[in-house]
Amino acid sequence: MTRPDSKQAELSALQSGCIPDRYQRHIQTLTAQGQMTLLNSRAVVAGLGGLGGLVLEQLARLGVGTITGIDPDTFDPTNLNRQILCTADTLGTAKTDQARKRVQAINPAISFAGHQTRFQAISPDLWSNTDIVFGCLDSIDQRIELEALCASAHVPLIHGAIAGWYCEVAIVWPESQLLTRHYQGQHQGLETELGTPAPTPGVAASLMTAKGVQVLLGQANPGQDQIHFFDLLNNDWQTTDL
Amino acid sequence: MTVKVKLISLFAKYLEPYPDGRVDLDEPATVRTLAEYLGLPIPRVRIITVNGKQETLDSPLAHEDLVYIFPPAIGGG
Numbered sequence: 001m002t003r004p005d006s007k008q009a010e011l012s013a014l015q016s017g018c019i020p021d022r023y024q025r026h027i028q029t030l031t032a033q034g035q036m037t038l039l040n041s042r043a044v045v046a047g048l049g050g051l052g053g054l055v056l057e058q059l060a061r062l063g064v065g066t067i068t069g070i071d072p073d074t075f076d077p078t079n080l081n082r083q084i085l086c087t088a089d090t091l092g093t094a095k096t097d098q099a100r101k102r103v104q105a106i107n108p109a110i111s112f113a114g115h116q117t118r119f120q121a122i123s124p125d126l127w128s129n130t131d132i133v134f135g136c137l138d139s140i141d142q143r144i145e146l147e148a149l150c151a152s153a154h155v156p157l158i159h160g161a162i163a164g165w166y167c168e169v170a171i172v173w174p175e176s177q178l179l180t181r182h183y184q185g186q187h188q189g190l191e192t193e194l195g196t197p198a199p200t201p202g203v204a205a206s207l208m209t210a211k212g213v214q215v216l217l218g219q220a221n222p223g224q225d226q227i228h229f230f231d232l233l234n235n236d237w238q239t240t241d242l
Numbered sequence: 243m244t245v246k247v248k249l250i251s252l253f254a255k256y257l258e259p260y261p262d263g264r265v266d267l268d269e270p271a272t273v274r275t276l277a278e279y280l281g282l283p284i285p286r287v288r289i290i291t292v293n294g295k296q297e298t299l300d301s302p303l304a305h306e307d308l309v310y311i312f313p314p315a316i317g318g319g
Contacts, residue, residue, distance in 0.1 A: 050319020082319055136318040162317050166251035184288065194252060201319035227289070229312060231250050238310060240291050 006109040007065050011039055022107065023063060034217050035063060039109070041216045042066040042130045046119045046146055048095040049073075050196055051160050052136035053085040054205030055212075056099055060106040062213060067103060068130070070115045070122060071095040082198040120145060127153035132212050134158045135172075136205075140183045147172055147179045156215050160208040164194030165233035167204035170242075171211050171220055178225050178242055200232060243269050243305035245276065250312045253287075256280045267303065274299040276309060286313050 010020050014032050023035050030038070043064050045052045048071035059067055074094050079086040085098040096114030103112040115122055119142075127133070127149050135146050135157050143159070150157040150172065157172040159179060172178045207228065214220040229238045247265050249257045257263060257280065267275060273290050277299065289312040290297050303309065 047318045050317075052318065138318045160318075162319050163313075164251055168312075182289070196317055196319050204319070229250065229289075229310075234254070236248060236250070238291065238294075240289065240294065240296055240310075242296055 007039055007111070010063070010109050011036055014039075026062070030213075030217070037217055038063050038213070039065040041132070042068075043212065043216075044068045044070065044126065044130045044133045045099075045136060046070050046133060047136035047138065048085065048099050049079065049136060049138070050082040050201035051162065051205045051208065052134065053083050053095075053099070053102075054201055055134045055136060055160075055209050057084055057102065057106070058206065058209040059212075060103045060110055062209070063107060064110070064216070066111045068113045068115065068126060069096050069099040070117065070119045071099075072116055072118050082196055082201050119149075124149075124153070127155055130155055132156050132158065132215055134160070134208055134212060136160060136208075143179050144183065147177070151175050151177070158208045158212045158215070159227075160204045162196055162200045162204050165197070165200060165231060166194070167200050167207075167230045167232070168227055169204055169207040169211060169230075170227040171215060171224075173222055173225070176223075176225050178227070181242060182227060203230060203232060243267055243271065243303070245271075245303050245305070245307045245309055247276065247280070248308070248310045249280070249282075250310065252313050253282060253311055256282050271303045272299065273297060273301050273303060273309065273311075276303060277311065282311065287311055288313060 014036050019027050041064050045056050048069050075086040075090050090098050094116045096116045100112050100114050103110050133150050137143050151174050154174045159170040159172050161168050225242045227240050244264050244266050247263050291310045292307050
């Protein structure tokens with residue numbers, strides 16, 4: 001059960017120098033001011049599958065105060081190998097419903113809204129009333145559409161994509177058109193040929209969340225267009241200016 | 243000239259004949275020359291970097307360049 005006043009209570013405690021226990025292990029890295037910034041931040045997670053479920057988990061544990069999750073789908077048995085919100089007990093249920101339960105179980109101070117629909121059907125107000133968007137989608141066309149929505153709303157987008165042991169992560173600053181330039185008109189990826197083993201979304205989602213925190217805390221470099229590539233099989237990590 | 247090549251993910255098999263990743267090419271050569279020499283599926287080549295900077299198939303190569311070629315990944319998991 002969400003307690004509407006607990007976020008304010010946590011903010012007041014942090015303001016007075018009293019660190020809530022759940023954030024004790026954050027403070028040396030994120031600072032109390034940073035923790036307050038996260039509590040006051042609003043994030044959208046578009047897609048609640050392998051990447052999105054793990055991003056959501058970390059955002060909740062970080063104490064990002066307002067989270068919106070979007071996904072039209074329900075869980076099926078092929079999700080069990082990698083999607084943290086998918087268990088034998090949640091098969092057939094809406095991903096947004098499990099996301100809500102998970103966030104509330106981790107941190108009742110967080111306000112969570114779930115939309116069991118395609119992200120294109122969401123009111124434009126959502127994009128202009130958020131601080132960051134995580135793109136955890138399954139097709140290039142959807143990713144380009146989301147990039148355009150975020151650009152229109154002047155909201156940074158955190159990109160992540162996976163295939164086999166390979167993943168890529170980037171901060172997409174508004175109007176950079178980084179994904180449009182990155183995909184260069186291609187429409188087909190590798191994941192149908194390579195599958196998605198469990199470790200790959202874990203690595204990619206953690207990197208996405210780290211990048212998102214850096215953006216929210218003003219620690220990222222606006223305008224720096226880079227993509228980070230990771231080949232987990234060959235221990236090869238590359239960062240490329242785009 | 244010799245270039246050092248890294249092929250990522252599904253492309254890695256095209257480099258199996260070159261276990262040290264070093265490929266000899268006649269000069270002049272471009273990334274396309276290299277990709278065709280290795281037998282890569284050109285339409286699926288997406289991101290290319292040479293010495294850490296993004297380049298294109300038509301970018302020229304020089305001796306001892308380090309070339310990465312990436313296929314697309316789009317899955318959200």
